Amino acid sequence: MTDRQRTDLTPPEPESYGGPVEYLSQDDLRVPTHQLVTPDGEYDESSIPDLDDEAFRDLYRWMVSDRVFNRRMVKIQRRGELGTFGTTRGQEASIVGSAYTIAPDDWMYLGRAWTAMFMRGVPMRDMILFWRGIEESQQSFAEHNSQVAIAVGAHLPLAAGTAWGMDIRDADEITMAYLGDGATSTGVVHEGLNLAGALEVPALFFCQNNQYAISMPFSEQTGANTIAQKALGYGIDAIRVDGQDVLAVYDAVMEARERVKRGEPVFIESVTYRLDAHTTSDDPHRYRTEEEEQAWEENDPIERYRSFLESEGLWDDIDHDAIVEEINDEFDAALAAANDFAERDVSEMFAHVYEELPPELRRQLTEFEQFLEEHPEAYDYIDQRPKG
């Protein structure tokens, strides 16, 4: 499976003896944060990724798309047309810079990064359906070798497993798993990482440290100074990147990707900020200050990238308002398509529990169908919510 050299099992020989007890301490670690464009828009031309002008413009377009999508989703949620919704505002560079590297055959496990789905071809309609609680949306995600993890962190062993399969098959693709700062407190994340490190599988773990797990700030989530350093415990190399700098994120993930394809998992911590609430049901002013939010508003990833594009002379070719209008049109069409999604039959609830419906489950379905036919008054209590 792995070509890593195994340490032999002889007792260790200390390099020297005597002297005081020494600690191995995180304070001795140097954890650099990769940045290419400063918040003031300064950069060193020679370290900018070698992308063509089209790609530079594309990154901008996807970031704007992410922002517009989020804005529209919150708006329809407020109108009662979604159950709840968690936005990604503030994390556009982190999401777009990372997802821009993904190849069609890669597998992707998502946390808070909806636009990454769109970048691999999932129709916007299906993300609306997802937040309306319609299961077929997840079928669409799966058709694109993707899924969303609602149980925080629970997907990391899945990612290790699919990457393991890729390794056995000597496949060209990789598995990319998004996770958040909160997830790194769960046991399952560490078990997944450890397996990936032990088996040396082609998995890329992309942790968006957006500073909050609902109300819990990162500073209280863990005693570790950074998330990146946690990967070292599993023999996995890590990169820490400025998540508000789309080019730095892209650069880091592209670099990591090459290594992952050689069979070495990589863990990336992308330092970003969740500008909005956890979901529309949450009120962040119960646990953080407006000053803090304001400071991050001013660290806007889209604005920073715009200043780069201006310096490069690429901004003149970009019609920002036209992009916004295009995304709004796309959203309108997606919303109309979502509204047209046909009401489902009750049998859908029983479908896909198993490949084949077992006799008892078939009996439950038949009995329920018959009941609904004989008792239409039951629909006073059953509302199939096409809009969530």
Place this chain on the structure above:
Amino acid sequence: MNATIVEAVNDALHTEMAADERVLVFGEDVARSGGVFRATEGLMEEFGNDRVVDTPLSEIAIIGSATGLAMYGYRPVAEIQFSGFLPPAFDQLVSNASRMRWRTRGEFTASMVARMPYGAGVRALEHHSESMEGSYAHIPGLKVVIPSTPSDTKGLLTAAIRDPDPVLFMEPKRIYRSFREEVPEGDYEVPLGEAAVREEGEDVTVVSWGSMMPMAEEAAANVEADVELVDLRTISPMDSETVVESVKKTGRAVVVHEGPRTGGVGSDVVARINDEALMYLEAPVERVTGFDTQVPMLSMEDFYFPNPPRIAAGIERALDV
């Protein structure tokens, strides 16, 4: 005090924290934010950040550390934000909390409470809507309690905190705020392990608990029969006696629960009736339950759990009408 179920949770926590300094409250988002359902609102302000603590995101660490704190003499009340997120910590319940007394022959106990909202009906995505009391009732050494009214919520939670054994306290979140009633002020305890007869009747016994109780009450009011309505309240250890005595009187029974039918607590209620009152039965005991499927996401979740017409149909089957 006029309170909803979630306000009664809050009141019980306030009262017990004031009465016993060993009581600690912790979990995800419980302190600064007051809990996602506001069940722990105001506790941090009143009792300070040493006794009301936001923990890192880890159900395993929350349940496991509650057990360790309890062994050391504290009375932890841990919150699991949604019962759908308990499964990782199932191991801590099975392997530690529930068997600490047994393992140490009574030297150590895990006198702790794990509170968690459960059940469907709050328009959520995956893992926010399950009713898995059947799985938890299967753990020896663990008590499982599900209130259905505000005053029972206060009284049972108080009893759970004072109980010498670990208690999983499942709160029916769909009816967290759906009605108010008078809840006794101050010290108020409702003993664990005792079912309540909500309505006396002669024709048929309906046994239910938690969020299904208002549904069962509505169904009972809509059938042409004199229904005796039993609220189980403590799922484990179960008060078989109250159920059996009721069935001996009525000769007919229906069990209503939200969780899946197979391996559900309803099966156990039926078994106990068969054990103790088989010869009194005039008809097979009916079960009206959730289906053996996953709970659908918000769009179709109403199809999943029993509603008053389904319960009424179950009652009519038990009455042979």
